[in-house]
Structure formats: structure tokens, C-alpha cells
Amino acid sequence: xxxxxxxxxxxxxxxxxxxxxxxxxxxxxxxxxxxxxxxxxxxxxxxxxxxxxxxxxxxxxxxxxxxxxxxxxxxxxxxxxxxxxxxxxxxxxxxxxxxxxxxxxxxxxxxxxxxxxxxxxxxxxxxxxxxxxxxxxxxxxxxxxxxxxxxxxxxxxxxxxxxxxxxxxxxxxxxxxxxxxxxxxxxxxxxxxxxxxxxxxxxxxxxxxxxxxxxxxxxxxxxxxxxxxxxxxxxxxxxxxxxxxxxxxxxxxxxxxxxxxxxxxxxxxxxxxxxxxxxxxxxxxxxxxxxxxxxxxxxxxxxxxxxxxxxxxxxxxxxxxxxxxxxxxxxxxxxxxxxxxxxxxxxxxxxxxxxxxxxxxxxx
Amino acid sequence: xxxxxxxxxxxxxxxxxxxxxxxxxxxxxxxxxxxxxxxxxxxxxxxxxxxxxxxxxxxxxxxxxxxxxxxxxxxxxxxxxxxxxxxxxxxxxxxxxxxxxxxxxxxxxxxxxxxxxxxxxxxxxxxxxxxxxxxxxxxxxxxxxxxxxxxxxxxxxxxxxxxxxxxxxxxxxxxxxxxxxxxxxxxxxxxxxxxxxxxxxxxxxxxxxxxxxxxxxxxxxxxxxxxxxxxxxxxxxxxxxxxxxxxxxxxxxxxxxxxxxxxxxxxxxxxxxxxxxxxxxxxxxxxxxxxxxxxxxxxxxxxxxxxxxxxxxxxxxxxxxxxxxxxxxxxxxxxxxxxxxxxxxxxxxxxxxxxxxxxxxxxx
DNA sequence: ATCATTTGTGGTAACGATTTCAACAATTTT
DNA sequence: AAAATTGTTGAAATCGTTACCACAAATGAT
Numbered sequence: 115x116x117x118x119x120x121x122x123x124x125x126x127x128x129x130x131x132x133x134x135x136x137x138x139x140x141x142x143x144x145x146x147x148x149x150x151x152x153x154x155x156x157x158x159x160x161x162x163x164x165x166x167x168x169x170x171x172x173x174x175x176x177x178x179x180x181x182x183x184x185x186x187x188x189x190x191x192x193x194x195x196x197x198x199x200x201x202x203x204x205x206x207x208x209x210x211x212x213x214x215x216x217x218x219x220x221x222x223x224x225x226x227x228x229x230x231x232x233x234x235x236x237x238x239x240x241x242x243x244x245x246x247x248x249x250x251x252x253x254x255x256x257x258x259x260x261x262x263x264x265x266x267x268x269x270x271x272x273x274x275x276x277x278x279x280x281x282x283x284x285x286x287x288x289x290x291x292x293x294x295x296x297x298x299x300x301x302x303x304x305x306x307x308x309x310x311x312x313x314x315x316x317x318x319x320x321x322x323x324x325x326x327x328x329x330x331x332x333x334x335x336x337x338x339x340x341x342x343x344x345x346x347x348x349x350x351x352x353x354x355x356x357x358x359x360x361x362x363x364x365x366x367x368x369x370x371x372x373x374x375x376x377x378x379x380x381x382x383x384x385x386x387x388x389x390x391x392x393x394x395x396x397x398x399x400x401x402x403x404x405x406x407x408x409x410x411x412x413x414x415x416x417x418x419x420x421x422x423x424x425x426x427x428x429x430x431x432x433x434x435x436x437x438x439x440x441x442x443x444x445x446x447x448x449x450x451x452x453x454x455x456x457x458x459x460x461x462x463x464x465x466x467x468x469x470x471x472x473x474x475x476x477x478x
Numbered sequence: 479x480x481x482x483x484x485x486x487x488x489x490x491x492x493x494x495x496x497x498x499x500x501x502x503x504x505x506x507x508x509x510x511x512x513x514x515x516x517x518x519x520x521x522x523x524x525x526x527x528x529x530x531x532x533x534x535x536x537x538x539x540x541x542x543x544x545x546x547x548x549x550x551x552x553x554x555x556x557x558x559x560x561x562x563x564x565x566x567x568x569x570x571x572x573x574x575x576x577x578x579x580x581x582x583x584x585x586x587x588x589x590x591x592x593x594x595x596x597x598x599x600x601x602x603x604x605x606x607x608x609x610x611x612x613x614x615x616x617x618x619x620x621x622x623x624x625x626x627x628x629x630x631x632x633x634x635x636x637x638x639x640x641x642x643x644x645x646x647x648x649x650x651x652x653x654x655x656x657x658x659x660x661x662x663x664x665x666x667x668x669x670x671x672x673x674x675x676x677x678x679x680x681x682x683x684x685x686x687x688x689x690x691x692x693x694x695x696x697x698x699x700x701x702x703x704x705x706x707x708x709x710x711x712x713x714x715x716x717x718x719x720x721x722x723x724x725x726x727x728x729x730x731x732x733x734x735x736x737x738x739x740x741x742x743x744x745x746x747x748x749x750x751x752x753x754x755x756x757x758x759x760x761x762x763x764x765x766x767x768x769x770x771x772x773x774x775x776x777x778x779x780x781x782x783x784x785x786x787x788x789x790x791x792x793x794x795x796x797x798x799x800x801x802x803x804x805x806x807x808x809x810x811x812x813x814x815x816x817x818x819x820x821x822x823x824x825x826x827x828x829x830x831x832x833x834x835x836x837x838x839x840x841x842x
Numbered sequence: 843a844t845c846a847t848t849t850g851t852g853g854t855a856a857c858g859a860t861t862t863c864a865a866c867a868a869t870t871t872t
Numbered sequence: 873a874a875a876a877t878t879g880t881t882g883a884a885a886t887c888g889t890t891a892c893c894a895c896a897a898a899t900g901a902t
Binding site: 497498499509510513517519541542543544545546547548549550 | 857858859860861
Binding site: 153182 | 889890
């Protein structure tokens with residue numbers, strides 16, 4: 115009873131955030147003058163300037179970005195919207211990081227949204243971003259044909275697509291050459307002697323996965339290998355689980371694949387798990403190439419060969435394109451396509467055409 | 479990398495975002511009435527209601543959250559600030575995800591900021607968040623004694639600390655029992671026979687690392703083992719590199735450690751690399767226990783024993799505490815301490831007290 | 843000494859939404 | 873018939889900032 119609650123004491127001291135009004139009153143000038151001092155927009159007497167500055171410091175005044183945005187209607191929110199499928203996926207978090215680093219240099223903050231590949235969530239967040247009047251939006255669209263996003267573009271909102279493209283709209287876009295990445299990975303496996311190559315991937319309404327499948331198929335046909343639908347499994351790229359299930363299925367086939375190309379990092383993790391569960395050895399029994407080079411890819415057993423996407427670089431470029439766009443709103447939209455790298459580690463080995471293993475891995 | 483100019487220029491008429499004014503004009507009513515329809519705050523004639531609704535739909539009107547916030551001053555921004563050291567660290571991205579999932583359910587969006595453990599960045603972002611008049615801030619403070627954050631709390635802004643605590647302030651906090659996690663991990667190594675246990679960690683101005691070091695030391699002393707400063711290395715937890723360097727140093731000692739306890743996920747990755755570079759085998763030559771259970775921890779070679787922190791859960795709880803706080807602003811601040819789990823995999827083995835290996839791993 | 847210019851400052855209208863107050867008509871009650 | 877109530881609407885203030893306009897005082901030019 116005697117002890118006064120600390121919390122209540124704190125409550126009593128709650129200070130409302132200082133406004134221009136209060137600063138002006140304290141300095142004995144008009145709000146106009148205070149504003150001038152802060153934005154040093156026009157001449158202010160050195161005397162009053164210091165007086166105002168003093169009041170600003172004493173009150174800990176900070177302008178309200180909300181109020182500022184009310185005036186400046188467009189392009190001055192210093193906020194950038196970023197919608198990604200899942201922040202827990204290291205590929206996307208590296209994109210985020212790339213965007214953030216560029217944004218921070220320009221004093222921009224990020225509103226981050228996870229779409230979970232759900233159109234409803236994407237829509238909700240796009241509405242929020244518009245409503246917050248962000249200066250721009252960066253995102254990998256869930257569907258190639260976006261309706262909502264079209265409206266935003268029409269509204270003059272700078273939009274940059276990253277990782278995936280839009281089909282019906284011309285907006286600035288940063289993607290990786292998915293076709294080439296898949297083509298090279300598949301070709302590598304073919305050159306190692308593999309003929310039955312399982313392909314685990316995701317749905318074709320994502321432009322990236324559509325392109326990767328095309329790359330896989332083109333590699334096969336250009337090496338004279340027919341495409342066998344039995345070896346192709348498309349599922350939910352968000353879950354390692356689906357990679358595990360598909361790998362299990364494929365390894366249960368009569369003529370089971372001798373190699374896998376898995377077009378997504380999480381599914382790769384699942385596929386590896388399935389292979390181990392079947393008591394098969396990588397690369398002795400099954401070769402595998404994944405997509406996305408994660409920090410741990412070289413630490414797993416065995417070190418994993420992957421198609422590396424420059425995620426950070428993509429984010430960086432996307433953010434830079436956004437800033438170019440607001441500086442030069444009328445320039446033509448640009449598509450930047452970055453090159454993937456095939457990083458070969460120890461998860462692939464050569465086999466003879468009849469499926470027998472070579473004694474040693476040959477470099478073809 | 480190709481830069482391809484897309485073929486069509488977007489020269490459709492740029493439509494400005496519809497405002498209440500325009501809707502009102504189109505519907506032939508006053509803005510007051512439109513507002514009433516949208517917030518169904520009081521009775522509106524059914525006839526005019528449908529007319530207004532039609533205009534809203536036709537114009538694709540959406541209220542400006544910026545303007546709304548101007549009126550409502552406090553607690554209605556539906557924005558939550560989240561400052562984390564590094565989104566690329568899976569531990570933090572799981573916290574983010576936990577926060578985001580709870581926030582989304584309440585129609586809140588997140589402003590995400592990476593502090594990089596730099597006080598200047600933290601300060602910048604705290605200022606932005608205040609200036610954006612977010613409804614609350616969730617973050618692991620860089621320093622136990624925050625000045626800026628104290629001001630925000632005094633301003634009545636709901637703040638929740640996660641992962642780390644503040645020393646001089648009573649705010650809602652969610653942490654893991656770091657001491658226990660470190661104590662258990664170290665004890666495990668001691669019970670396996672290890673006496674020279676290297677400890678690689680980070681600076682004590684982070685409450686979490688301070689507590690982990692205490693746990694490590696307490697485990698040693700309570701087992702009658704003197705704390706040897708030579709086996710303790712503190713560095714930059716953001717870089718695997720520092721884990722690598724420290725492990726190299728420790729393995730270069732005359733009486734080198736037979737086991738490592740590394741109190742952070744990235745440093746663990748670096749330490750493993752160093753051990754491999756020295757051509758030592760885990761766990762045959764060196765045992766190791768890491769901190770944070772990553773999705774790949776069980777896939778690496780060998781599967782890694784770790785202290786698991788419930789990151790997602792921590793984020794979830796932190797967000798829930800925030801919502802509790804805005805519903806009941808006067809309740810006393812609460813400290814939630816979640817339990818870590820020692821996950822034993824294959825990176826530790828028993829040794830005899832003289833450092834010789836047992837033929838088999840014994841379960842003590 | 844007069845007029846033109848510069849310097850320094852304040853008043854006020856936006857920006858877009860919500861909310862209080864008030865107006866007016868239609869209806870019901872006294 | 874007058875008064876009171878109800879239903880439906882609009883005008884105006886407000887939030888904090890910036891920008892435009894106005895105006896006095898000081899300075900400079902002729």
C-alpha cells in the first residue's frame with residue numbers, strides 16, 4: 115500500500131509528442147518560422163534560428179511523417195512496400211536485405227508483408243500499401259495476371275517486380291534467368307550420364323517455375339531425351355514436405371530416377387530427407403541439384419550442388435530501379451535479367467548410360 | 479545480364495486516388511454522408527446508402543490511412559514497428575514471422591527495420607517509427623540501457639522487448655531462458671567427459687549473450703571445473719567468419735578444447751568450417767553444440783546438437799502482448815520467459831577424462 | 843529624399859478523413 | 873394546432889505540416 119506502483123508514476127509523466135505549435139510557442143515565433151528553420155527553405159535571422167533550434171532540441175521535436183504526407187500527397191512518404199511470399203525462406207530474406215540496404219541509404223523505411231502465396235493476403239497488403247500511400251511497391255507477383263496491381267500502376271504508383279514477372283503489364287522487373295539455370299543444371303546431370311532425371315517443382319502460374327520447367331524440358335529434348343511426365347512432380351514450394359513426398363513417389367517407381375533436379379530450396383531439403391529415409395546415398399545412389407544457394411548448402415551432407423540465384427543482388431537492383439523510376443517517372447520500363455550460377459559441389463556423380471556407376475566421378 | 483526495353487509504354491491516363499470528396503460528388507451527397515455509409519456510424523437512408531455504395535465501388539475508393547491517422551492521433555495506425563538485427567538470420571526471421579502472423583489476423587501491417595546491431599540505425603528507425611505514429615514497437619534492444627526507447631515509453635508508446643531485455647525500464651518482454659540453455663548445453667558436454675570446453679560467443683552488452691556466458695561459467699564451476707579465460711572468445715555474432723577465426727585460435731592452443739559450445743547460429747557455422755579446415759572430425763575429434771535450431775541443423779554433417787530457441791513462438795507471444803497492452807494500457811508490464819530445448823543429435827561424443835576417446839559413445 | 847529591393851516574419855489555405863453540432867423535414871405526441 | 877421526437881443530411885472544426893501570399897522593416901540605388 116505504501117509502495118506506489120512504478121507504472122502509475124510513469125503514466126503520469128506521459129508526454130505527448132511535440133508539434134510545430136508547441137515549438138513555435140516556446141520559441142515565441144510562428145509555426146511558419148519554425149518550419150523554415152527545420153527545412154531551411156528561406157532566410158531566417160540567425161538569432162531566431164538559434165532560438166527555434168533550442169526549442170526544438172528541448173522539446174525533442176520530430177516532424178510527423180504522417181502530417182507531412184498529407185501535404186505532399188505523392189512520392190514523399192519515404193516508405194517502400196515489399197510483399198514477399200515468406201520471410202523465413204532465405205532466398206527471399208536475402209532479397210529483402212538487398213532492398214533494405216539500398217532503401218536505408220536513402221532514408222527510406224520498409225513495410226514488409228508476407229503473402230504466403232495467397233492471393234487474398236497479397237490483395238490485402240496491396241490495399242494497405244496504397245492506403246499508406248507508400249512511394250512504391252516491390253514484389254514477386256503471385257499471379258502473372260494481376261488485377262489489383264494493374265490498378266495501382268494506373269494510379270501512377272511505381273511498381274517493381276522481382277523474382278517473377280507480370281504478363282499483361284509493363285513494369286520494371288528484376289528476374290534471374292530461370293530457363294538457363296534449369297537448363298544448365300539438367301544438362302550437367304545429362305552430361306554425367308543420367309537419363310532418368312526427376313524434376314520436382316511448383317505450379318506454372320509462377321513465371322519462375324514455368325520457366326524452370328521449360329529449361330528442364332529443353333535440356334532433355336536438346337540432348338535427345340524424351341520428356342517423361344512420370345518424372346515431373348509439381349507441388350507446394352513452400353513446404354519441404356512436398357519435396358519429401360514427391361521424392362518418395364519417384365523413388366518408388368519401377369524405373370526410378372538416377373538423379374533429381376529440384377527447383378526450390380525448401381523442396382530440396384525435403385527431397386534429401388526422403389533419399390536418406392530410403393537408405394540411399396547421395397551421390398552414390400542418387401545425384402541431386404537444388405535451386406538457391408543457401409549458407410548451409412556447403413555444410414550439409416554431402417555438400418549440395420545448386421543453381422545459385424543472386425538474391426541480395428536482385429533486391430538491390432530492384433530497389434535501385436525504384437529510385438530511378440521516381441527520379442525519372444516517364445522512362446520506359448526495364449527488364450533486368452541476372453545470370454544464375456551453377457555451383458557444383460559433391461551431390462552429383464557420373465554414371466554409365468545403363469545406370470551402372472563409374473568407379474570415379476569423371477569431369478565431362 | 480541483359481537489359482531489355484519492353485515494347486510498350488504505359489501512357490494510359492493516370493488516375494488519382496479517389497477521395498471522399500469525389501465519391502460524395504458522384505453520389506450527390508456530402509462527404510459526411512459518405513463517411514457515415516463507410517463506417518455505418520449512424521442511420522442513413524437506404525436509398526442514399528446504395529447510391530453511395532455504388533459510387534464507392536465505381537471509383538474504387540479506399541480511405542487513406544494517412545488521413546485517418548491525422549484525426550485519430552493515437553493507436554489507430556494499424557501499423558506495428560519491428561526492428562531486428564538481421565532479417566537474414568533465420569532465428570530472427572522466425573520471430574518476424576511469429577509477429578506477422580498475429581498482426582495479420584488483426585489487420586495490422588509491419589514496418590520492418592534491420593538494425594545490424596548498430597545503435598545509429600536503431601535510433602534512426604525508432605525515430606521513423608515514432609514519426610509514422612505506429613501503434614507499437616517490438617524489438618530486441620541493442621543496449622540494455624536505451625535512452626531513445628525510454629523516451630518512447632514515456633510518450634506512451636507500447637513497446638515489447640523480444641529476445642533481449644532492457645535493464646532500466648519496465649516494459650513487456652519475451653525472452654528465452656538463456657542461462658538455462660547455456661547451462662544445460664555445457665553440462666551435457668561435461669557429462670560426456672569434456673573438461674576443456676571452448677566458448678565462442680558475443681559481447682555482454684546484449685543481455686542474451688551475457689546470460690549465456692553466465693550459464694556456461696556456472697555449469698563449469700558447479701561441476702568443479704575452473705573457468706579458463708583462454709577458452710572464452712567473444713566477437714561479432716553477425717559473422718560466421720568470427721566463429722571460424724575463434725575456433726582456429728582455440729584449436730591452435732597447446733591444450734586445445736575437446737569440445738565447443740557456440741552461442742549463436744552463424745558463429746556455429748563458422749566454427750564447423752574451421753574444424754573441417756583443420757582436418758578434424760566431428761564428433762570424433764571435437765564435440766560441438768550450437769545455439770538456435772535451424773531447419774538445416776539436422777541435415778548438415780554431422781547432424782548438429784543445438785539449444786533450440788522457440789523463435790516463432792517468441793514472436794507470436796510478443797505480438798500478443800502488444801495487443802493486450804493496447805487493450806489494457808494500464809496493466810503492469812510482464813516478463814515472459816520461454817524454455818529452451820537441448821536437441822541432441824550426432825555432434826557430441828563421450829571422452830574419457832584424460833582426453834582419450836571411448837570406443838563407443840556412452841549415454842551418461 | 844524617394845523609390846525599389848531585400849530580409850525576416852506571420853497568417854492562412856490546403857491535404858483527406860472523422861466527428862460534433864446544427865438544420866431541416868417528416869412524423870408523432872400532447 | 874402546437875410541441876416534441878425522429879430521421880436524414882450538411883457545415884465546419886480538427887489533426888500537423890508545408891507553401892503561397894502579404895507586409896513591415898531595413899537596406900540600397902538614384
